Amino acid sequence: MRDGTATRHEAAALLRWYDRAARVLPWRVGPADRAAGERPDPYRVWLSEIMLQQTTVASVKAYFDRFTTRWPDVGALAAAEDAEVMAEWAGLGYYARARNLIACARQVAQAGAFPDTLDGLRALPGIGAYTAAAVAAIAFDRPETVVDGNVERVVSRLFAVQDPLPKSKPTLARLAATLTPQQRPGDFAQAMMDLGATVCTPRNPRCADCPLEGFCAARAQGIAAELPRKTPKAPKPTRRGIAYVAFRADGAPLLETRPPKGLLGGMPGWPGTDWSDDPDPAPPIPADWTILPGVVKHTFTHFHLELTVALAHLPQDAAPERGDFRPGFDPTALPTLMRKVHDHADAASGDLFAPRKRD
DNA sequence: CAGCCGTGGGC
DNA sequence: TGCCCAAGGCT
Numbered sequence A: 001m002r003d004g005t006a007t008r009h010e011a012a013a014l015l016r017w018y019d020r021a022a023r024v025l026p027w028r029v030g031p032a033d034r035a036a037g038e039r040p041d042p043y044r045v046w047l048s049e050i051m052l053q054q055t056t057v058a059s060v061k062a063y064f065d066r067f068t069t070r071w072p073d074v075g076a077l078a079a080a081e082d083a084e085v086m087a088e089w090a091g092l093g094y095y096a097r098a099r100n101l102i103a104c105a106r107q108v109a110q111a112g113a114f115p116d117t118l119d120g121l122r123a124l125p126g127i128g129a130y131t132a133a134a135v136a137a138i139a140f141d142r143p144e145t146v147v148d149g150n151v152e153r154v155v156s157r158l159f160a161v162q163d164p165l166p167k168s169k170p171t172l173a174r175l176a177a178t179l180t181p182q183q184r185p186g187d188f189a190q191a192m193m194d195l196g197a198t199v200c201t202p203r204n205p206r207c208a209d210c211p212l213e214g215f216c217a218a219r220a221q222g223i224a225a226e227l228p229r230k231t232p233k234a235p236k237p238t239r240r241g242i243a244y245v246a247f248r249a250d251g252a253p254l255l256e257t258r259p260p261k262g263l264l265g266g267m268p269g270w271p272g273t274d275w276s277d278d279p280d281p282a283p284p285i286p287a288d289w290t291i292l293p294g295v296v297k298h299t300f301t302h303f304h305l306e307l308t309v310a311l312a313h314l315p316q317d318a319a320p321e322r323g324d325f326r327p328g329f330d331p332t333a334l335p336t337l338m339r340k341v342h343d344h345a346d347a348a349s350g351d352l353f354a355p356r357k358r359d
Numbered sequence B: 001c002a003g004c005c006g007t008g009g010g011c
Numbered sequence C: 001t002g003c004c005c006a007a008g009g010c011t
Helices: A004-021 A031-035 A042-052 A057-070 A074-079 A082-089 A096-111 A118-122 A129-140 A149-158 A169-179 A185-198 A217-221 A336-352
Strands: A238-248 A254-257 A296-299 A304-314
Touching (some): A004 A169, A042 A057, A042 A096, A057 A082, A074 A096, A082 A096, A129 A185, A149 A169, A238 A254, A296 A336
Antiparallel strands (some): A296 A304
16 A cells, blocks of 8 residues: 555665766756755746646757857746747747747746745746646745656556546646655656656556566556556648748748737737638739649648748839838748748748849 | 637657 | 657646
8 A cells, every 4th residue: 555655665665766867957057066055946937847848858949058158047938029029939830839938037037036826836837737736846946746747657657546637637646746855846746747757757667677676566566558548639721821931022921910818829820821721712912823733741739730831022112912022131030830831932942032132 | 518729848 | 641659738
Protein backbone atom coordinates (compact mmCIF):
# COMPACT_ATOMS: atom_id res chain seq x y z
CA MET A 1 0.00 0.00 0.00
CA ARG A 2 1.04 3.54 -0.73
CA ASP A 3 1.62 5.64 2.35
CA GLY A 4 3.68 8.63 3.33
CA THR A 5 6.79 6.53 3.53
CA ALA A 6 6.41 5.20 0.00
CA THR A 7 5.86 8.64 -1.48
CA ARG A 8 8.86 10.02 0.37
CA HIS A 9 10.91 7.23 -1.17
CA GLU A 10 9.58 8.06 -4.61
CA ALA A 11 10.40 11.75 -4.31
CA ALA A 12 13.85 10.93 -2.97
CA ALA A 13 14.54 8.44 -5.75
CA LEU A 14 13.42 10.92 -8.37
CA LEU A 15 15.57 13.71 -6.92
CA ARG A 16 18.61 11.44 -6.85
CA TRP A 17 18.02 10.70 -10.53
CA TYR A 18 17.61 14.41 -11.23
CA ASP A 19 20.85 15.28 -9.46
CA ARG A 20 22.62 12.81 -11.70
CA ALA A 21 20.75 13.14 -15.00
CA ALA A 22 19.19 16.62 -15.16
CA ARG A 23 19.39 18.19 -18.58
CA VAL A 24 21.23 21.48 -18.88
CA LEU A 25 18.74 24.10 -20.04
CA PRO A 26 19.24 27.85 -20.49
CA TRP A 27 16.61 28.78 -17.89
CA ARG A 28 17.52 26.12 -15.37
CA VAL A 29 19.58 26.58 -12.22
CA GLY A 30 21.00 23.14 -11.66
CA PRO A 31 21.82 21.58 -8.29
CA ALA A 32 25.48 22.53 -8.61
CA ASP A 33 24.61 26.15 -9.45
CA ARG A 34 22.25 26.26 -6.52
CA ALA A 35 24.93 24.88 -4.20
CA ALA A 36 27.12 27.76 -5.37
CA GLY A 37 24.45 30.19 -4.18
CA GLU A 38 22.78 30.93 -7.50
CA ARG A 39 19.02 31.49 -7.33
CA PRO A 40 16.52 31.14 -10.16
CA ASP A 41 15.54 34.43 -11.81
CA PRO A 42 11.72 34.67 -11.69
CA TYR A 43 11.72 36.53 -15.01
CA ARG A 44 13.60 33.77 -16.79
CA VAL A 45 11.54 31.05 -15.12
CA TRP A 46 8.30 32.79 -16.09
CA LEU A 47 9.42 33.47 -19.66
CA SER A 48 10.54 29.88 -20.17
CA GLU A 49 7.32 28.46 -18.75
CA ILE A 50 5.18 30.63 -21.05
CA MET A 51 7.23 29.57 -24.06
CA LEU A 52 7.09 25.91 -23.02
CA GLN A 53 3.30 25.81 -22.92
CA GLN A 54 2.43 23.08 -25.44
CA THR A 55 5.82 23.63 -27.04
CA THR A 56 8.90 21.44 -27.08
CA VAL A 57 12.17 22.30 -25.36
CA ALA A 58 13.96 22.05 -28.71
CA SER A 59 11.69 24.68 -30.24
CA VAL A 60 11.92 27.04 -27.27
CA LYS A 61 15.67 27.26 -26.80
CA ALA A 62 16.49 29.68 -29.63
CA TYR A 63 13.50 31.89 -28.83
CA PHE A 64 14.44 32.02 -25.15
CA ASP A 65 17.99 33.03 -26.00
CA ARG A 66 16.85 35.78 -28.36
CA PHE A 67 14.27 37.14 -25.92
CA THR A 68 16.60 37.23 -22.93
CA THR A 69 19.40 38.79 -24.97
CA ARG A 70 17.15 41.51 -26.31
CA TRP A 71 15.11 41.98 -23.12
CA PRO A 72 17.24 40.87 -20.11
CA ASP A 73 14.65 41.69 -17.47
CA VAL A 74 10.93 42.21 -17.12
CA GLY A 75 11.27 45.98 -17.21
CA ALA A 76 12.96 45.85 -20.60
CA LEU A 77 10.27 43.56 -21.96
CA ALA A 78 7.53 45.77 -20.52
CA ALA A 79 9.01 48.77 -22.33
CA ALA A 80 9.13 47.04 -25.73
CA GLU A 81 6.72 47.86 -28.54
CA ASP A 82 3.97 45.30 -29.06
CA ALA A 83 4.97 44.74 -32.70
CA GLU A 84 8.60 44.10 -31.73
CA VAL A 85 7.57 41.34 -29.33
CA MET A 86 5.09 39.80 -31.75
CA ALA A 87 7.77 39.78 -34.48
CA GLU A 88 10.23 38.08 -32.14
CA TRP A 89 7.57 35.49 -31.23
CA ALA A 90 6.75 34.80 -34.89
CA GLY A 91 6.96 31.08 -35.68
CA LEU A 92 6.56 29.86 -32.11
CA GLY A 93 2.77 29.62 -32.36
CA TYR A 94 -0.13 30.19 -29.98
CA TYR A 95 0.17 33.93 -30.39
CA ALA A 96 -2.19 34.71 -27.52
CA ARG A 97 0.80 33.76 -25.37
CA ALA A 98 2.78 36.66 -26.78
CA ARG A 99 -0.07 39.12 -26.29
CA ASN A 100 -0.48 37.92 -22.69
CA LEU A 101 3.29 37.99 -22.21
CA ILE A 102 3.36 41.71 -22.96
CA ALA A 103 0.39 42.43 -20.70
CA CYS A 104 1.89 40.36 -17.89
CA ALA A 105 5.31 41.99 -18.17
CA ARG A 106 3.73 45.44 -17.89
CA GLN A 107 1.70 44.46 -14.85
CA VAL A 108 4.75 43.01 -13.14
CA ALA A 109 6.94 45.99 -14.03
CA GLN A 110 4.28 48.29 -12.64
CA ALA A 111 4.08 46.27 -9.43
CA GLY A 112 7.86 46.19 -9.17
CA ALA A 113 8.33 42.42 -8.96
CA PHE A 114 6.71 39.06 -9.68
CA PRO A 115 4.27 37.89 -7.01
CA ASP A 116 5.76 34.98 -5.06
CA THR A 117 2.53 33.13 -4.25
CA LEU A 118 0.38 30.74 -6.25
CA ASP A 119 -2.67 33.00 -6.12
CA GLY A 120 -0.71 36.12 -6.98
CA LEU A 121 0.84 34.45 -10.00
CA ARG A 122 -2.42 32.84 -11.07
CA ALA A 123 -4.05 36.28 -11.36
CA LEU A 124 -1.62 37.41 -14.09
CA PRO A 125 -2.52 37.16 -17.79
CA GLY A 126 -1.32 33.97 -19.47
CA ILE A 127 -0.63 32.24 -16.16
CA GLY A 128 -2.94 29.34 -15.35
CA ALA A 129 -2.80 26.53 -12.83
CA TYR A 130 0.26 24.90 -14.34
CA THR A 131 2.40 27.99 -14.84
CA ALA A 132 1.52 29.48 -11.45
CA ALA A 133 2.60 26.29 -9.70
CA ALA A 134 5.75 25.99 -11.82
CA VAL A 135 6.93 29.54 -11.12
CA ALA A 136 5.99 29.31 -7.43
CA ALA A 137 7.89 26.05 -7.02
CA ILE A 138 10.91 26.71 -9.26
CA ALA A 139 11.48 30.43 -8.68
CA PHE A 140 10.19 30.77 -5.11
CA ASP A 141 10.73 27.32 -3.64
CA ARG A 142 7.09 26.89 -2.67
CA PRO A 143 5.81 23.30 -2.33
CA GLU A 144 3.17 23.61 -5.05
CA THR A 145 2.22 20.67 -7.25
CA VAL A 146 3.07 21.14 -10.90
CA VAL A 147 0.84 19.17 -13.25
CA ASP A 148 1.52 19.21 -16.97
CA GLY A 149 1.13 16.55 -19.63
CA ASN A 150 4.32 14.83 -18.53
CA VAL A 151 3.23 14.65 -14.91
CA GLU A 152 -0.18 13.34 -15.91
CA ARG A 153 1.46 10.55 -17.88
CA VAL A 154 3.95 9.66 -15.14
CA VAL A 155 1.28 9.66 -12.44
CA SER A 156 -1.24 7.73 -14.52
CA ARG A 157 1.34 4.97 -14.89
CA LEU A 158 2.68 5.13 -11.36
CA PHE A 159 -0.83 4.58 -9.98
CA ALA A 160 -2.18 2.61 -12.99
CA VAL A 161 -5.09 5.01 -13.48
CA GLN A 162 -7.42 3.45 -16.05
CA ASP A 163 -9.87 6.32 -16.50
CA PRO A 164 -9.14 8.21 -19.73
CA LEU A 165 -7.97 11.78 -20.09
CA PRO A 166 -9.24 14.43 -19.88
CA LYS A 167 -11.82 13.07 -17.44
CA SER A 168 -9.06 11.77 -15.16
CA LYS A 169 -7.31 15.15 -14.82
CA PRO A 170 -8.63 15.92 -11.31
CA THR A 171 -7.69 12.46 -10.10
CA LEU A 172 -4.20 12.71 -11.55
CA ALA A 173 -3.68 16.14 -10.01
CA ARG A 174 -4.73 14.80 -6.62
CA LEU A 175 -2.37 11.86 -6.90
CA ALA A 176 0.46 14.12 -8.04
CA ALA A 177 -0.07 16.26 -4.94
CA THR A 178 0.55 13.23 -2.73
CA LEU A 179 4.05 12.97 -4.22
CA THR A 180 5.16 16.60 -3.94
CA PRO A 181 7.86 16.96 -1.27
CA GLN A 182 8.26 19.90 1.09
CA GLN A 183 11.95 20.04 0.25
CA ARG A 184 13.15 21.01 -3.24
CA PRO A 185 9.68 21.23 -4.80
CA GLY A 186 11.07 23.08 -7.82
CA ASP A 187 13.67 20.43 -8.57
CA PHE A 188 11.03 17.76 -7.99
CA ALA A 189 8.69 19.39 -10.51
CA GLN A 190 11.42 19.67 -13.11
CA ALA A 191 12.49 16.10 -12.41
CA MET A 192 8.96 14.82 -13.02
CA MET A 193 8.81 16.70 -16.32
CA ASP A 194 12.29 15.57 -17.35
CA LEU A 195 11.31 12.01 -16.53
CA GLY A 196 8.20 12.27 -18.68
CA ALA A 197 10.14 13.86 -21.52
CA THR A 198 13.07 11.45 -21.59
CA VAL A 199 12.13 8.16 -19.88
CA CYS A 200 8.39 7.86 -19.22
CA THR A 201 7.60 8.78 -22.83
CA PRO A 202 4.20 8.42 -24.53
CA ARG A 203 5.35 5.49 -26.68
CA ASN A 204 8.07 2.98 -25.88
CA PRO A 205 8.71 4.11 -22.30
CA ARG A 206 12.20 3.15 -21.13
CA CYS A 207 11.08 1.54 -17.90
CA ALA A 208 14.42 -0.20 -17.37
CA ASP A 209 16.05 3.23 -17.00
CA CYS A 210 13.36 4.65 -14.73
CA PRO A 211 14.21 5.59 -11.13
CA LEU A 212 10.57 4.90 -10.18
CA GLU A 213 10.33 1.47 -11.82
CA GLY A 214 10.01 -0.26 -8.46
CA PHE A 215 7.11 1.99 -7.46
CA CYS A 216 5.18 1.81 -10.74
CA ALA A 217 1.86 -0.06 -10.75
CA ALA A 218 1.55 0.05 -14.53
CA ARG A 219 5.03 -1.41 -14.91
CA ALA A 220 4.11 -4.20 -12.49
CA GLN A 221 1.01 -4.94 -14.56
CA GLY A 222 2.88 -4.65 -17.86
CA ILE A 223 0.61 -1.88 -19.16
CA ALA A 224 2.83 1.21 -18.89
CA ALA A 225 2.79 1.87 -22.64
CA GLU A 226 -1.02 1.72 -22.70
CA LEU A 227 -1.41 4.54 -20.19
CA PRO A 228 -2.68 7.16 -19.96
CA ARG A 229 -5.79 6.16 -21.88
CA LYS A 230 -7.37 8.96 -23.86
CA THR A 231 -10.78 9.65 -25.29
CA PRO A 232 -10.53 9.74 -29.11
CA LYS A 233 -10.47 13.16 -30.73
CA ALA A 234 -12.63 14.49 -33.51
CA PRO A 235 -11.23 14.35 -37.07
CA LYS A 236 -9.94 17.60 -38.60
CA PRO A 237 -11.92 19.11 -41.51
CA THR A 238 -10.09 20.65 -44.48
CA ARG A 239 -10.71 24.30 -45.29
CA ARG A 240 -9.58 26.21 -48.37
CA GLY A 241 -8.91 29.79 -49.35
CA ILE A 242 -6.84 32.18 -51.45
CA ALA A 243 -3.95 34.30 -50.19
CA TYR A 244 -3.14 37.44 -52.17
CA VAL A 245 0.55 38.27 -52.32
CA ALA A 246 1.23 41.70 -53.78
CA PHE A 247 4.25 43.99 -53.97
CA ARG A 248 4.25 47.65 -54.78
CA ALA A 249 6.73 48.99 -57.34
CA ASP A 250 9.16 49.92 -54.56
CA GLY A 251 9.10 46.32 -53.30
CA ALA A 252 6.85 46.97 -50.30
CA PRO A 253 4.58 43.97 -49.58
CA LEU A 254 0.83 44.43 -49.09
CA LEU A 255 0.07 43.09 -45.60
CA GLU A 256 -2.57 43.45 -42.97
CA THR A 257 -2.52 42.99 -39.20
CA ARG A 258 -4.96 40.29 -38.26
CA PRO A 259 -7.64 40.98 -35.62
CA PRO A 260 -6.26 40.92 -32.08
CA LYS A 261 -8.14 37.76 -31.10
CA GLY A 262 -8.64 34.48 -32.89
CA LEU A 263 -6.39 32.57 -35.25
CA LEU A 264 -2.96 34.20 -35.67
CA GLY A 265 -4.41 37.14 -33.74
CA GLY A 266 -2.35 40.31 -33.81
CA MET A 267 0.10 38.92 -36.37
CA PRO A 268 0.83 40.25 -39.87
CA GLY A 269 -0.47 38.31 -42.86
CA TRP A 270 -1.32 38.44 -46.52
CA PRO A 271 -4.85 39.60 -47.30
CA GLY A 272 -7.01 36.69 -48.31
CA THR A 273 -10.40 35.09 -48.57
CA ASP A 274 -12.16 33.46 -45.68
CA TRP A 275 -11.18 29.85 -45.05
CA SER A 276 -14.13 27.56 -45.66
CA ASP A 277 -15.62 25.04 -48.05
CA ASP A 278 -16.52 27.76 -50.54
CA PRO A 279 -14.47 30.94 -50.03
CA ASP A 280 -15.47 34.25 -51.62
CA PRO A 281 -12.53 35.03 -53.95
CA ALA A 282 -12.70 38.85 -53.70
CA PRO A 283 -9.11 40.23 -53.87
CA PRO A 284 -7.96 43.21 -51.79
CA ILE A 285 -7.48 45.32 -54.94
CA PRO A 286 -8.34 44.89 -58.62
CA ALA A 287 -5.17 43.84 -60.41
CA ASP A 288 -3.69 41.39 -62.88
CA TRP A 289 -3.55 38.51 -60.39
CA THR A 290 -1.60 35.41 -61.38
CA ILE A 291 -2.81 32.19 -59.76
CA LEU A 292 0.32 30.25 -58.89
CA PRO A 293 0.44 26.49 -59.43
CA GLY A 294 0.23 24.26 -56.36
CA VAL A 295 -1.18 24.99 -52.91
CA VAL A 296 0.22 25.79 -49.48
CA LYS A 297 -0.79 23.13 -46.98
CA HIS A 298 -0.81 23.84 -43.28
CA THR A 299 -2.43 22.12 -40.31
CA PHE A 300 -3.76 23.96 -37.30
CA THR A 301 -4.94 22.46 -34.05
CA HIS A 302 -8.44 21.76 -35.31
CA PHE A 303 -8.40 21.92 -39.13
CA HIS A 304 -6.29 21.42 -42.24
CA LEU A 305 -5.85 24.38 -44.57
CA GLU A 306 -5.06 24.47 -48.29
CA LEU A 307 -4.29 27.93 -49.60
CA THR A 308 -4.04 28.89 -53.24
CA VAL A 309 -1.63 31.77 -53.76
CA ALA A 310 -2.32 34.68 -56.13
CA LEU A 311 0.46 37.13 -57.02
CA ALA A 312 0.40 40.65 -58.41
CA HIS A 313 2.66 43.64 -58.88
CA LEU A 314 1.06 46.97 -58.13
CA PRO A 315 1.90 50.51 -59.22
CA GLN A 316 3.42 52.90 -56.70
CA ASP A 317 0.15 54.81 -56.35
CA ALA A 318 -2.01 51.71 -55.80
CA ALA A 319 -4.75 52.18 -53.19
CA PRO A 320 -5.86 48.75 -51.91
CA GLU A 321 -9.16 48.26 -50.12
CA ARG A 322 -7.49 46.04 -47.54
CA GLY A 323 -4.07 46.02 -45.92
CA ASP A 324 -1.20 48.48 -46.22
CA PHE A 325 2.19 48.56 -47.88
CA ARG A 326 5.13 47.96 -45.55
CA PRO A 327 8.47 49.03 -47.00
CA GLY A 328 11.40 47.08 -45.62
CA PHE A 329 9.19 44.43 -44.00
CA ASP A 330 11.14 41.39 -42.76
CA PRO A 331 9.39 38.11 -43.72
CA THR A 332 10.72 36.42 -40.59
CA ALA A 333 8.14 38.46 -38.66
CA LEU A 334 5.36 36.43 -40.35
CA PRO A 335 3.68 33.50 -38.61
CA THR A 336 4.63 30.21 -40.22
CA LEU A 337 1.55 29.85 -42.42
CA MET A 338 2.11 33.30 -43.92
CA ARG A 339 5.80 32.59 -44.26
CA LYS A 340 4.93 29.44 -46.22
CA VAL A 341 2.74 31.55 -48.51
CA HIS A 342 5.61 33.99 -49.00
CA ASP A 343 8.04 31.17 -49.76
CA HIS A 344 5.58 29.49 -52.11
CA ALA A 345 5.18 32.72 -54.05
CA ASP A 346 8.94 33.03 -54.16
CA ALA A 347 9.50 29.48 -55.34
CA ALA A 348 6.54 29.03 -57.70
CA SER A 349 6.46 32.39 -59.43
CA GLY A 350 9.88 32.42 -61.06
CA ASP A 351 10.37 35.68 -62.90
CA LEU A 352 7.14 37.09 -61.56
CA PHE A 353 8.42 37.35 -58.03
CA ALA A 354 9.26 40.73 -56.63
CA PRO A 355 10.98 42.75 -55.44
CA ARG A 356 13.46 42.48 -58.26
CA LYS A 357 16.17 45.04 -58.30
CA ARG A 358 16.45 45.72 -62.00
CA ASP A 359 16.45 48.79 -64.13
C1' DC B 1 -16.87 23.56 -20.35
C1' DA B 2 -15.69 21.99 -24.54
C1' DG B 3 -13.85 24.35 -28.38
C1' DC B 4 -10.37 27.31 -29.88
C1' DC B 5 -5.59 28.37 -30.45
C1' DG B 6 0.44 26.92 -33.91
C1' DT B 7 4.06 24.53 -34.96
C1' DG B 8 7.63 21.03 -35.74
C1' DG B 9 9.33 16.49 -34.91
C1' DG B 10 8.84 11.47 -34.26
C1' DC B 11 7.20 7.24 -35.79
C1' DT C 1 1.87 9.81 -45.21
C1' DG C 2 -0.93 10.94 -41.58
C1' DC C 3 -1.44 11.00 -36.89
C1' DC C 4 0.21 11.87 -32.29
C1' DC C 5 2.13 14.74 -29.29
C1' DA C 6 4.34 18.82 -26.52
C1' DA C 7 6.57 22.27 -19.59
C1' DG C 8 -1.72 25.02 -21.28
C1' DG C 9 -4.74 29.18 -21.06
C1' DC C 10 -8.86 31.49 -22.20
C1' DT C 11 -13.72 31.89 -22.90
